[in-house]
Amino acid sequence: MRRRYVIGTNVVNALDGVSLTINKGEYIAIMGPSGSGKSTLMNILGCLDTPTSGTYVLNGVDVSEMGDDELSDVRNREIGFVFQTFNLMPRYSAVENVALPLIYNGVGLRNRTHRAETALENVGLGDRMEHKPNELSGGQRQRVAVARALINDPSIILADEPTGNLDTKTSIDIMSLFEQIYKSGNTIIVVTHEEDIARHARRIVRLRDGKIESDMDNPNPTMA
Amino acid sequence: MKTIRQIYEALRMATQSVVINKVRTLLSLLGITIGIFSIISIFTVLDAVEQKIRDNVDKIGSNVMYVGKWPWTPEEGQTEYEWWKFVNRPSVSTKEFQEASELIKTAESTALAVSIYNITIKSGNRSRKEVELIAATYDYPEMRPTEIRDGGRYFTPMESNSGAQVAIIGTKLAEDLFDDVDYAIGKTIKTNNISVTVIGVFETEGTNMFGTSYDEQVLIPYTLARSFVNLSWYDKDFIIKGKEGVATADLIDDIRSVMRRLRRLPPSAEDNFAVNESSGILKQVESIFSMINLVWGFIGGLSILVGGFGIANIMFVSVRERTALIGIQKALGAKSYTILLQFTFEAVLLSIAGGAIGLFLIWIGTLVATYGFDFEIGLTLKNIVIGLGISSAIGAVAGIFPAYSAAKMDPVRAMSK
Structure with missing residues (x-):
């Protein structure tokens, strides 16, 4: 895959020929310094962007030529996002935040709320259902985000610097949550520049200047 | 079913936003309020006068x-x-x-x-x-x-x-x-x-x-x-x-x-x-009033136009304020039309609220006229429907451009705002 950006007269090759296969049930970390193209790769993997050339086949479907609304559908069904800045809706309660992707999938209110409550219980926030994001700690907010990512039973959990805004202890909590999710059969892609975080994954891909620098298994993953 | 639910959700989100920004909302509604007030108040007065004349003509006898x-x-x-x-x-x-x-x-x-x-x-x-x-x-x-x-x-x-x-x-x-x-x-x-x-x-x-x-x-x-x-x-x-x-x-x-x-x-x-x-007088009075109607309608139309710009403006502000949230919604799977509906509804809701305030003022006026000055006058259902109809049409027209700009946003760029 290639992704080229044109900024004024400059042409930037953010991704300069990346070829990558990720299998179902893998736990993979994508690493690289800033400017390495990892954000661009993440956006493409998350169907937020499409490659300039090359194809992206997700679950046997080529999504590289899809239009905006089709991509919205794919994101809704196939991708569970966990962001560095949590990206929760500030005026929604925890339950409403977790249920949000279900709205776009046309699930009714009662069913939606029930599923969101179960998801929150699974991440250990059964007693924080009606709290708004500003009434929750950073770790709790990220748990809400994880619950939201899982709500539609997606093919990929895509985490972009998930611990970037958290202290060490809370980071360990979140990573152990990921471990748990991985063990229950989910595919997890973590994009990070922190070695400690990447070492939780079973496979580590390193990017530099828009190319894959290395792609290797991690035989001794950190168990949080 | 899926679409109906999306429309309902868009409406719900729109309502929340309107309720939260009360003061700002109220101020931006003034134009619509004044516009609806002037148009519907003249309709109401005309209806009352015409009814009075008609009653009189009936008394004289038609034919x-x-x-x-x-x-x-x-x-x-x-x-x-x-x-x-x-x-x-x-x-x-x-x-x-x-x-x-x-x-x-x-x-x-x-x-x-x-x-x-x-x-x-x-x-x-x-x-x-x-x-x-x-x-x-x-x-x-x-x-x-x-x-x-x-x-x-x-x-x-x-x-x-x-x-x-x-x-x-x-x-x-x-x-x-x-x-x-x-x-x-x-x-x-x-x-x-x-x-x-x-x-x-x-x-x-x-x-x-x-x-x-x-x-x-x-x-x-x-x-x-x-x-x-x-x-x-x-x-x-x-x-x-x-x-x-x-x-x-x-x-x-x-x-x-x-x-x-x-x-x-x-x-x-x-x-x-x-x-x-005997009904000749009625015709003449009607022609005089249709003139007043035109002038007053023009004034009302102008203030509604201004009100429409006010709504469009407040909606552009609203879209900019909520850019990050729009980004999140789109990332989580909201389609363009969901966002479009959400913001259009918000504008329509605002506009209807503005029109409703205008109608409420007229209603107060009719009470004062009827009980204070003994001039029997009432706000008819027809005029209420016309008032709210004009309001929602203006809201939809004024809201569609800001809503479109929100709907077309790129999720990645929107989220980083």
Whole structure:
């Protein structure tokens, strides 16, 4: 895959020929310094962007030529996002935040709320259902985000610097949550520049200047 | 089902946003509020005035024609009232009335009436000045229906034809002369030294749009009037009520041809009489009001336009403020149309709220007018629907551009804002 950006007269090759296969049930970390193209790769993997050339086949479907609304559908069904800045809706309660992707999938209110409550219980926030994001700690907010990512039973959990805004202890909590999710059969892609975080994954891909620098298994993953 | 749910969710999100930014919302609604207020208030006033006029015309009776020297409105095609032409026309004579009544086949009934103004009425040592005396033939009440209070009665045909010294008087006049209205019947009143017996009192009628009312009038047999004034000096009204089902135009044609025949007018000559329609006044008032309507509507339209820009502006601000949230929604799978609907609904909701405030102010106004100033006026359902309809249309038009800009946002760039 290639992704080229044109900024004024400059042409930037953010991704300069990346070829990558990720299998179902893998736990993979994508690493690289800033400017390495990892954000661009993440956006493409998350169907937020499409490659300039090359194809992206997700679950046997080529999504590289899809239009905006089709991509919205794919994101809704196939991708569970966990962001560095949590990206929760500030005026929604925890339950409403977790249920949000279900709205776009046309699930009714009662069913939606029930599923969101179960998801929150699974991440250990059964007693924080009606709290708004500003009434929750950073770790709790990220748990809400994880619950939201899982709500539609997606093919990929895509985490972009998930611990970037958290202290060490809370980071360990979140990573152990990921471990748990991985063990229950989910595919997890973590994009990070922190070695400690990447070492939780079973496979580590390193990017530099828009190319894959290395792609290797991690035989001794950190168990949080 | 999926789409309906999306629409519902968009509506819910829109409502939340409107409720949260109360003060800002209220201020940006002012334009719409003023616009709807001016447009719907004029509609409301016009409806009330028109209703009042219609009630009056119904009282006079529809399909009733007045033939006399004077047209009530400038003649068709004329902007000026050519009084110098009309003043020299001959008045309708008693003979003409009798002959025409026979000849006009489309007439149900006819009457000849004359109004004598500035009469002084005396009873004992009390008197009332500036009373209007109407002398009319027997069938007059058919053209101008009214009730006579219990205890009184209308003229008999005998009394009417022979010019008996009897009268029916208005309630106001009866009160002034006899204190107790019911006490008036059987009493004698004097005008121009002729004694007349009161045989009936009209039911209270209230003032009509011509500023006249039975309440202060005296009705006497036509032939009685001859005995104290020279009727040839007075302009008489020849009143014709058409038969049921006869078209107004046919009735007018019939009257005109009969009158022209009686007056032996050659085909080249203009009519030397005027045929007035009782509903003619209504037409004229309507044309005046449609003018006011236009001007006021223009003012209202302008402020609604300004209001629309206000809504568009506040929506652009709203979209910018919520750019990050739009990004999140899109990342989580919201489609363009969901976002588009969400912001359009918000604009429509804002606009409807603005219009509703305007309607509420009008409603307060109608209460004040009805109970404070005794002018009966009401905010009709039709006008409420029109007001809210205009509001939502403006909201949709003003909201669509900001909403489109939100819908087209790139999720990645929006989230990083």
